[in-house]
Amino acid sequence: MKKLLFLPTLIIVLSIFSVLGTPVQNLNSAESENILKRSLPDSLYTKLKNRPIIFYSSGHYGYSWSLIARIDSTYQIYCGRVSYTGDQNNNETSESIPFDTTKLIIHNNAILSWGFDSISVEATNMEKVYRSNYITLCTDLYVFNSNGVNIFNSGDAISFAGRDSIGFNEKFQKLCLIMMWLSDSRIRKYIPDSAIY
Numbered sequence: 647m648k649k650l651l652f653l654p655t656l657i658i659v660l661s662i663f664s665v666l667g668t669p670v671q672n673l674n675s676a677e678s679e680n681i682l683k684r685s686l687p688d689s690l691y692t693k694l695k696n697r698p699i700i701f702y703s704s705g706h707y708g709y710s711w712s713l714i715a716r717i718d719s720t721y722q723i724y725c726g727r728v729s730y731t732g733d734q735n736n737n738e739t740s741e742s743i744p745f746d747t748t749k750l751i752i753h754n755n756a757i758l759s760w761g762f763d764s765i766s767v768e769a770t771n772m773e774k775v776y777r778s779n780y781i782t783l784c785t786d787l788y789v790f791n792s793n794g795v796n797i798f799n800s801g802d803a804i805s806f807a808g809r810d811s812i813g814f815n816e817k818f819q820k821l822c823l824i825m826m827w828l829s830d831s832r833i834r835k836y837i838p839d840s841a842i843y
Contacts, residue, residue, distance in 0.1 A: 681788060685711050685728050694724075700761045701788040702825030709784075712828035716762055721751050725828050745834070746843070753843035754824055761821050765789055766798040772808035774801055787822055 682701060683691055698716040703709045707730035715722045751758070766789055789798035800822075805815045827834060827842050 681786075682713075682790070682794075685709075685726070686713075686724075687726075690724060696792060696794050697790075698762050698792050699788075699790040700758070700821070700825065701790065702786070702822065702829055703788075704783065704785040704826060704829055706782045706784065710830040712825050714758060714761075714825075714828075716758075721758060723747055723750075723828060725831070727830075745839070750824075750843045754820075757817055757820050757824070760817050761789060765818070765821075768810070768814050769798055769806060772806040772811055772814065774803035775805045775807050776802065777804055785822070785826070787818075787825060 681703065682695065682699070685701075685703065686694070694713070694715050699713050701711065701713045703711040705728075708728055710725070710727050712723070712725040715724070784802050785800075786802060787798070787800040788796055791797050800818075805811070806818065808814075823837075824842060827837050
């Protein structure tokens with residue numbers, strides 16, 4: 647009898663630790679909509695809250711983030727960091743490695759348009775594929791529509807399985823690479839510009 651109770655208790659305890667341990671994790675819809683409020687400085691959140699947004703976060707207790715907002719027919723790029731204490735930092739100007747924003751957007755216009763317009767529709771027919779081994783680093787890609795509603799969340803998936811998943815995964819991985827490259831200026835020296843634009 648004790649052995650039968652041990653397994654469910656262990657599962658519950660591990661679940662609680664995984665929820666308490668990381669601020670960036672698989673979130674339900676209401677929580678994922680608050681990721682922007684938790685991550686962005688108030689002035690930036692107010693400016694962007696009802697705009698179509700692609701948002702990426704990567705980290706453990708603290709995390710780096712990047713977002714691309716579509717405003718009218720243009721894209722605006724922002725990046726920053728949330729420390730493990732919850733302090734928000736936008737644009738990392740002291741550590742920033744400059745890049746050609748216009749060239750990045752022009753070269754990746756098709757993949758960005760796909761992220762805004764198609765990823766959520768195509769993902770409905772696919773299953774998320776997660777890592778087989780546990781790592782503490784969580785990554786998430788979110789897409790918000792112009793009403794501020796979260797319409798896609800990768801939920802730390804590394805890929806997707808299903809019909810047409812090969813083409814979907816190629817675009818998904820490319821979009822994640824762009825967003826990761828934007829999110830943390832320290833990694834830009836390790837990923838060649840040719841992989842981005």
